[in-house]
Amino acid sequence: MALNFDLWVDRSHSDSVKWNKYHHQDVIPLWVADTDFTSPPQVIKELQQRVAEGVFGYGITPPELIDIVVKRLADLYDWAIQPEWIVWLPGLVCGLNVAVRANVAPHESSLMPMPIYPPFMQAAQSEGRAFKSIPVTQQQQRWVADFAAAESQLDGSEKLLMLCNPYNPGGTVYRRDELLQQHEFARRHNLVVCSDEIHCDLILEPDLKHVPFASLNADAEQRSITLMAPSKTFNLAGLGASMAIIPNPELRRKFFDTSKGIVPHVNILAYVAATAAYRDGEAWLNAQLDYLRENRDLVATRINAMPGLRMLVPEGTYLGWIDASALPVDDPYRFFVEAGVGFSGGAEFGAPKCVRINFGCQRALLGKALDRMEAALDKLRR
Numbered sequence: 001m002a003l004n005f006d007l008w009v010d011r012s013h014s015d016s017v018k019w020n021k022y023h024h025q026d027v028i029p030l031w032v033a034d035t036d037f038t039s040p041p042q043v044i045k046e047l048q049q050r051v052a053e054g055v056f057g058y059g060i061t062p063p064e065l066i067d068i069v070v071k072r073l074a075d076l077y078d079w080a081i082q083p084e085w086i087v088w089l090p091g092l093v094c095g096l097n098v099a100v101r102a103n104v105a106p107h108e109s110s111l112m113p114m115p116i117y118p119p120f121m122q123a124a125q126s127e128g129r130a131f132k133s134i135p136v137t138q139q140q141q142r143w144v145a146d147f148a149a150a151e152s153q154l155d156g157s158e159k160l161l162m163l164c165n166p167y168n169p170g171g172t173v174y175r176r177d178e179l180l181q182q183h184e185f186a187r188r189h190n191l192v193v194c195s196d197e198i199h200c201d202l203i204l205e206p207d208l209k210h211v212p213f214a215s216l217n218a219d220a221e222q223r224s225i226t227l228m229a230p231s232k233t234f235n236l237a238g239l240g241a242s243m244a245i246i247p248n249p250e251l252r253r254k255f256f257d258t259s260k261g262i263v264p265h266v267n268i269l270a271y272v273a274a275t276a277a278y279r280d281g282e283a284w285l286n287a288q289l290d291y292l293r294e295n296r297d298l299v300a301t302r303i304n305a306m307p308g309l310r311m312l313v314p315e316g317t318y319l320g321w322i323d324a325s326a327l328p329v330d331d332p333y334r335f336f337v338e339a340g341v342g343f344s345g346g347a348e349f350g351a352p353k354c355v356r357i358n359f360g361c362q363r364a365l366l367g368k369a370l371d372r373m374e375a376a377l378d379k380l381r382r
Contacts, residue, residue: 003284005037005291006362022342028369031344033168033319034237035360039277040284043234046276047269059268061088065275069243071201072278077200079215087255088266090240092198095227096123096162099194100246102258103251104129104159112162113145115169115321115349120162120196132158133350136170141312143170143321144178149184156190158190161191163213166199169321169349169356171314173208176216183213183220192251194225198242199317201233201285204293208315214247222248225255230237232317233285234277235360243269268277292318295359295366302370303357311357319358328380337378341369 001223011019018032038044066083075081081338089095104110110124113160114133118320124131134150136143145167165174174182184194195213203210229242244251249258299320300313324332332355335343346354346364359366 003287005288006360006364007038008364009036009038011036022090022337026381027337027340027342028365028372029359030358030366030369031342031343031356033232033317033358033360035235035288035318035358036362036365037235037288037360039235039273040281042280043236043276046272050269050272056268057267059271061266062271062275065278067272068275073212073245074089077210077212077215078129079212081245081247085245085252087244087246087252087259089227089242089244090264090266092196092227092229092231092242092271093119093123094263095225095242095244096120096194096196097126097190098255098258098263099162099225099227100124100126100129100160102254103192103194104305107157108159109157110160110162111150111158111243112166113164115346115351115354116162117164117168117196120164120352124160124162130157131162136167142315143167143172143312144174145182147181150185158191161189161193163193163195165195165197165213166202166210166314166316168196168199169319169344169354170312171204171317171319171321172314173203173205173210174198176211177218179211179213183216186223187219192223192225193220194227196227198227198229198232200228201295201317202289202292203316204289204296212318214245222232223251224248225251230277230281231275234273234281236270236273239267239270239273240247241266241274291363292360295361295363296320298363298366299357299359299370303373306374307381308377318358320357320359322355322357323353324355327377335380336373336376340372 018029018342073081106128109130111132112120113136134145137146200210214221214226226245231237303311311322314320328333343355343357346352
């Protein structure tokens with residue numbers, strides 16, 4: 001089957017969170033991180049076959065899926081894991097919350113780069129817990145966390161380091177030497193590391209390769225909780241199949257115990273979709289990456305030509321971080337909504353003068369949104 005990422009699927013009258021946010025408004029939604037692409041054909045086919053069975057009782061994790069994940073991590077990322085390290089979850093965000101509750105007492109704290117994907121902060125603050133920020137700064141046209149700058153604020157209460165690689169919202173793909181510096185920071189301060197690697201398959205620079213934090217060395221492995229999922233890769237987010245990979249048996253036991261009675265089992269259809277996607281979705285993924293690279297280049301070229309806006313070119317993900325601090329407006333998010341473009345507001349990430357764009361959509365729609373941005377900025381300058 002030919003893969004056509006320009007195919008338009010009208011989600012405006014569906015149950016889509018992305019498209020319902022601006023229901024009955026002439027606003028193009030480029031915010032929450034799901035794409036407007038149909039999932040791989042084999043995923044759709046196998047879901048239809050499973051639904052046709054007509055019985056939806058409790059299910060087990062497919063042994064085939066476990067084998068596929070173990071092989072995939074070894075083949076793609078040179079990371080040899082054991083099947084028992086995998087803890088299946090109905091979503092990555094609950095993994096963030098469980099990691100915090102299992103490893104940080106109410107009087108203790110977490111550390112994370114800022115700005116950051118909002119559920120990091122929400123998880124870190126659960127039940128009155130605190131977190132501390134590691135500033136993210138521009139270094140050689142990339143957003144990079146400055147761990148040296150965080151040293152002065154540490155007081156010994158820190159127990160968990162929450163990482164995001166590739167980085168959401170900035171799109172940075174961390175290099176091995178940078179990850180080793182992060183590991184040394186964690187080792188020196190005896191921190192458990194929860195690494196969100198949900199965008200690991202979405203590397204846009206062909207010469208870059210994702211490096212799992214836990215694969216760095218034996219110490220990194222034993223202090224790590226790695227969160228991954230097929231959801232962003234294959235547009236399966238609404239089905240909910242994610243995993244925590246936890247090599248250390250004590251950390252894994254604490255994670256399991258904290259999850260009991262709170263975190264539900266993974267949906268049986270999610271297992272079907274995840275298995276089909278990982279087994280048969282590689283050609284689809286490669287075609288999607290080609291499409292996303294062109295979208296990324298279009299967005300970067302046009303936005304960086306707009307007065308008052310600046311976007312470093314993301315190396316991974318289908319997300320871009322737009323610095324609008326030079327615009328003469330109080331609220332860039334609201335300004336663009338009024339112009340008919342709905343981004344993620346930077347305030348939620350800890351940076352109110354920025355917005356995040358999701359360019360995982362049909363190119364024609366993306367072009368229309370960029371045209372609206374240009375028109376609004378032209379009007380602003382008059």
